[in-house]
Amino acid sequence: MEDLFWVFERMPRQGIGSRATTLQALSRLGIVPGTREAPLHALDLGAGSGEASLTLASRMGAEVVAVELHERFLAALRERAAQAGVDHLIEAWPGDMATPPERPGGYDLIIAEGSAYLLGFEEALRRWKPLLRPGGALVISELVRVADPLSPPMAAFWGAHYPDLATADVRRAQCEAAGYERVDDFQIPESDWEAFYEAMESVLVEARRRRGESAVLQALQREADLYRAHAGEVGYQVYCLRRPVSVSSQGA
Numbered sequence: 001m002e003d004l005f006w007v008f009e010r011m012p013r014q015g016i017g018s019r020a021t022t023l024q025a026l027s028r029l030g031i032v033p034g035t036r037e038a039p040l041h042a043l044d045l046g047a048g049s050g051e052a053s054l055t056l057a058s059r060m061g062a063e064v065v066a067v068e069l070h071e072r073f074l075a076a077l078r079e080r081a082a083q084a085g086v087d088h089l090i091e092a093w094p095g096d097m098a099t100p101p102e103r104p105g106g107y108d109l110i111i112a113e114g115s116a117y118l119l120g121f122e123e124a125l126r127r128w129k130p131l132l133r134p135g136g137a138l139v140i141s142e143l144v145r146v147a148d149p150l151s152p153p154m155a156a157f158w159g160a161h162y163p164d165l166a167t168a169d170v171r172r173a174q175c176e177a178a179g180y181e182r183v184d185d186f187q188i189p190e191s192d193w194e195a196f197y198e199a200m201e202s203v204l205v206e207a208r209r210r211r212g213e214s215a216v217l218q219a220l221q222r223e224a225d226l227y228r229a230h231a232g233e234v235g236y237q238v239y240c241l242r243r244p245v246s247v248s249s250q251g252a
């Protein structure tokens, strides 16, 4: 476990994505810099060391509550926010994203990059909707199965690590069944995957040199190798959703 933190603390982000991808998702929801009179109130769930929070605060002037279970990621987030001059906009909230702090009237935006699966995709949809104001937006990025079937090594790896892996269509249907308006969705570009595994592999080299080989480091290397050998069999889909405004269409 310690090796896992050692590696992820040294990476710019802990999941697949990029600032450009975050801004792309926001723009599909009509959330673009410089167009709001009041500040955007946002919740970043499973924030890690805070890439989405930093993007929201520095590009949108948003006020963000960043929820993260692990204090060491929050410490990194606080430091990065101070360096970027946006620490007054970001509250680092240590705790469980299953029960984030509520905001009177609801949040304008909830963003969960690579984290919903940790609660279970449908459970996350169910829990987070009441936290949004009517018309508020939810951005979730989620690993999806693209190849049918997966090659045997990928089936074995993801079967062990994410047995609930589903296709983008299944997730779309789940968003709608949970009572969200599905505004748009798109696949994260390959360049975000490349950047993630490039960063991971360079930290892994350093980790082995300083700490020696371990089962955790081997598992991370195996994941990077699998990505390189089987890119395209799985993807990351970004769902851009809204809590409906009208009571009659709010659904589940």
Ligand SMILES: C[S@@+](CC[C@H](N)C(=O)[O-])C[C@H]1O[C@@H](n2cnc3c(N)ncnc32)[C@H](O)[C@@H]1O
Pocket (backbone or CB within 6 Å): 012, 013, 014, 015, 016, 017, 045, 046, 047, 048, 049, 050, 051, 052, 067, 068, 069, 070, 073, 095, 096, 097, 098, 112, 113, 114, 115, 118
């Ligand atoms: C795959 S990482 C994504 C981090 C970040 N959103 C990003 O894209 O770089 C998932 C994060 O969720 C955090 N996490 C896991 N379970 C959590 C929980 N129940 N409540 C809050 N955070 C949690 C992990 O510590 C980790 O930082």
